[in-house]
Amino acid sequence: MKIPARFVTLALAAGLAAPLPALAVDTPDAANAKSYAVRIPVTPVPDAPLQRLLLPAEALVRLQSAGYADLRLFNAAGQPVPMALASVPTQTSTQEQSVKLPAYPILGAEGAGAAGLEGLSLRIEERQGKRVVQLNTGKATTASAAPQKVLGALLDARKLKEPVAAMTLDADLPVGQPVTFNVQASKDLKSWRPLADTVLYRADASSAAASLGDTRLDLSMADLKDHYLRISWGGAAVTVRGATLLTSQSTAVRQRVSATMAVPALTNAHELVFALPFATPVAALKITPQGRNVLVPIRVLGRNNREQAWALLATSVVYRLGAAGKEQSSGPVELGGASVREVKIEADAKTPGFAAAPEIALQFEPAQLVFLAGGPGPFTLAAGLPGPAGAAAAFLPMASLVPGYKASQENTLPQAQLDISRIDVTGGAVAGPLVAAQAGGDGIPTRSLVLWGILLLGVLALAGMAWVLMKQTKKTD
Incomplete structure (x- = not known):
């Protein structure tokens, strides 16, 4: 037929x-604060037209735009106020560490005194298992035959990588005799440059430390890598056992915003897949295995939907080790600001993997709003619009918002405060972790x-x- x-x-x-079936949700009115997923009261600084506001984790975990487009600040009349988005400046962090260096005696001819060290090079010798430093006068026979005495001390600072701020001597001083210490540095034990000097005086025999003088020598952040230090003190009967050097390192750090996440379900020991209900770029994941003495090499992959292939974001080793009552855990796994909707954590197949789902915390780069406190208060920070489209960004250029703007001027503005205790979340406040554990979709797209x-x-x-x-x-x- x-x-x-x-x-x-x-x-x-x-x-x-x-x-x-509808694949996209209609974008709600961006001018209506009720349309946003979270609303947080803001307390501005009185009598300050321009202010800044640090974005909290409660807002970051609900944004649906990687560029923070669905973020608004409303006044009491429901009007969005002019605002600009800015990064948070780094803060200088100083780390100090004490390094103890032993002193090797510098031997020279009797009666040479401190002046005998000037213009002479040194050589290091091993004598009966001990290291001593000998003056190199060019007349080895005469020098070895003459009576020798300790003229100074040598410190080996070649392995120091950080600048040295100060030095404290470990020395025995004679009673009632001022002693002048001179500290010099050299790379080749021939050419010396002065670093610091001090005068110490021990008045009482019952006291081991100096009574007068500054025992801490300021070295002005000297770079002593691959250098030797020479300490001389004239003809006084002094015993220098060593010195403590205080190294200092200044680093620029930015305090990240952290958000707790509920422990996701573990499908198998070598694979963990979960979804992220936001589009905010993630700076790092803090992955802490459960249990004790656990070490797992991992790969972190991400994608935005099931039609996409998994993309490698990072490789690392996560661990939790405990010994002698002290526990050590791995640091954050850097993701470089990836904006993904699904994350997969793969454990190395050559290891047993995870016995239980690890604890996960999300870290974001800090950001701040600079806004004009116009209109009546109180103000409300609103974040998160449903639907893939979200909203159009409402940020102004910083030069348009701040008259006569200069670089980093926004960091000098007064800071408004958030009242997290009065947070208003659509669908009711979620107790516990800020991010719920949502299973990733590995089924049919x-x-x-x-x-x-x-x-x-x-x-x-x-x-x-x-x-x-x-x-x-x-x-x-």
């Missing part, structure tokens, strides 16, 4: 014209389901038309 072409065309049209649905509708339409034609053919026969 031949089916008329017009029936086939009608069947295909019926299948393709079937209504498709939504797009594939839609296409299969369309195909199935077309097949059913064709089957229906064929059945109708068969009935009509039987009646005709």
Whole structure:
């Protein structure tokens, strides 16, 4: 039986014209504070037109735009106020560490005194298992035959990598005799440059430390890598056992914003997949294995939907080790500001993997709003619009918001405060972790389901038309 072409065309049209499920949610009115996922009261600084506000984790974990477009600040009249987005400046952190260096005696001819060290090079010798420093006068026979005494001390500072701020001597001083100490540095034990000097005086024999003088020598952040230090003190009867050097390192750090996350379900020991309900770029993941003495090499991958292939974000080793009552855990796994909707953590197949799902915390780079406190208060910070489109960004250039703007001027503005205790979350406040544990989707993608649905509708339409034609053919026969 031949089916008329017009029936086939009608069947295909019926299948393709079937209504498709909506894949996008209509964007709500960006000027309505009630449309946002979270609203936080803001207390501005009185009588300050321009202010700044640090963005909290409660807002960052609900943004649906990687560029913070769905972020607004409303006044009491429901009007969005002019604002600009800015990064948070780094803070200088200084780390100090004490390094103890032993002193090696410098031997020279009797009666040479401190002046005998000037213009002479040194050589290091091993004598009966001990290291001593000998003056190199160029007259080895005469020097070795003459009586020798300790003229100074040598410190080996070649392994110091950080600048040295100060030095404290560990020395025994004679009673009632001022002693002048001179500290010099050299790379080759021939050419010396002065670093510091001090005069110490011990008045009482019962006291081991100096009574007068500054025992701490300021070295003015000297770079002593690959250097030797020479300490001389004239002809006084002094014993220098060593010195303590205080190294100092200044680093620029930016305090990140951290958000707790509920422990996701572990599908198997070597794979953990979870979804992120926001689009805010993630700076790092703090992954802490559960248990004791656990070490797992991992890979972190990410994607935005199931149609995409997994992309490698980072490789690292996470651990939790405990010994002698002290526990050590691995640092954050840097993701470089990745904006992904799904994350997969893969454990190395050569290891047992995770016995239980690890604890996970999200870290974000800090950001701040600079705004004009216009209109009546109080003010409200709103974040997070539903739907993939979110909202159009409302940020102004900093030069347009701040008259006569200069670089980093926003960091000098007064800082408004947030009242997190009065946070208003759509759907009710969530107790516990800020980010819920949502399972990642490894099933059939939504797009594939839609296409299969369309195909199935077309097949059913064709089957229906064929059945109708068969009935009509039987009646005709």
